[in-house]
Amino acid sequence: MIDSKLDSYILEKYFKSYNRDFQKLSESSIKHYCEAIKKISQILRSSNKVQDSLYEITDLNELDDIRQFLDKNQEYQELDERGHRMYSCGFKKYYEFATASGFEKIGINISDFDNITDEVDNSPVLITDTVSHYKRSTILKNQVMLSSHYLCEINKKHTTFTAKASNKQYMEGHHIIPIKYQKEFKANLDVYSNIICLCPICHRLLHYGIDSEKEPLLTTIYSSRKERLNHSGIVLTKDDFLDLTLRA
Numbered sequence: 001m002i003d004s005k006l007d008s009y010i011l012e013k014y015f016k017s018y019n020r021d022f023q024k025l026s027e028s029s030i031k032h033y034c035e036a037i038k039k040i041s042q043i044l045r046s047s048n049k050v051q052d053s054l055y056e057i058t059d060l061n062e063l064d065d066i067r068q069f070l071d072k073n074q075e076y077q078e079l080d081e082r083g084h085r086m087y088s089c090g091f092k093k094y095y096e097f098a099t100a101s102g103f104e105k106i107g108i109n110i111s112d113f114d115n116i117t118d119e120v121d122n123s124p125v126l127i128t129d130t131v132s133h134y135k136r137s138t139i140l141k142n143q144v145m146l147s148s149h150y151l152c153e154i155n156k157k158h159t160t161f162t163a164k165a166s167n168k169q170y171m172e173g174h175h176i177i178p179i180k181y182q183k184e185f186k187a188n189l190d191v192y193s194n195i196i197c198l199c200p201i202c203h204r205l206l207h208y209g210i211d212s213e214k215e216p217l218l219t220t221i222y223s224s225r226k227e228r229l230n231h232s233g234i235v236l237t238k239d240d241f242l243d244l245t246l247r248a
């Protein structure tokens with residue numbers, strides 16, 4: 001069991017910044033949304049849907065399951081009614097953020113979030129507890145892909161096909177520095193600056209290709225992301241970067 005901590009989730013930090021800096025919501029509305037999510041987390045905890053908080057959910061399908069669960073949960077529905085829909089409004093706002101459907105409307109440049117630094121508690125307990133969540137991160141990946149307009153960040157001309165789920169060009173999200181190296185970093189690796197939108201060929205090449213073919217791609221990624229990674233507290237020389245990503 002993880003102790004409840006203030007702002008201990010990257011999605012929570014991003015969501016707060018999204019509301020404050022991009023949606024330009026008042027402090028009182030932000031507080032209302034936070035209260036709503038706190039209460040929702042409590043309901044989810046008592047039903048064993050989460051260990052600690054709604055913000056620990058990093059997978060979009062899981063978030064959808066939770067949405068359906070809440071729709072059918074009587075305690076929640078009654079609470080929401082008494083609270084003049086404050087809870088469902090809060091969840092809706094969060095869902096809009098998590099699915100990135102609000103990003104396009106207000107034209108968010110995802111790199112504007114890079115100054116939000118996040119340190120990871122590398123104690124073994126936390127890592128084993130959250131490792132399955134860390135791996136997928138589809139919420140963050142989808143947000144990044146949308147912000148990249150579903151274009152391959154190695155070469156915008158790489159084309160694929162139209163994905164059924166999004167009705168956009170099919171792309172994949174990739175952690176530039178693999179999450180399995182989290183232990184070597186204080187800064188959280190599961191952040192926007194460390195996630196890239198790639199076409200499936202470039203993506204598979206990075207995972208399954210030979211070093212000499214991976215290296216040019218990694219060099220491109222390093223030069224385009226070095227600064228953004230730095231902003232998020234992920235500081236690496238080119239040699240260290242190649243070393244780490246080639247052995248991935």
Ligand SMILES: [Zn+2]
Binds near residue numbers: 175203207
């Ligand atoms: Zn990958």
Ligand SMILES: [Zn+2]
Binds near residue numbers: 153154155158198
């Ligand atoms: Zn590509």
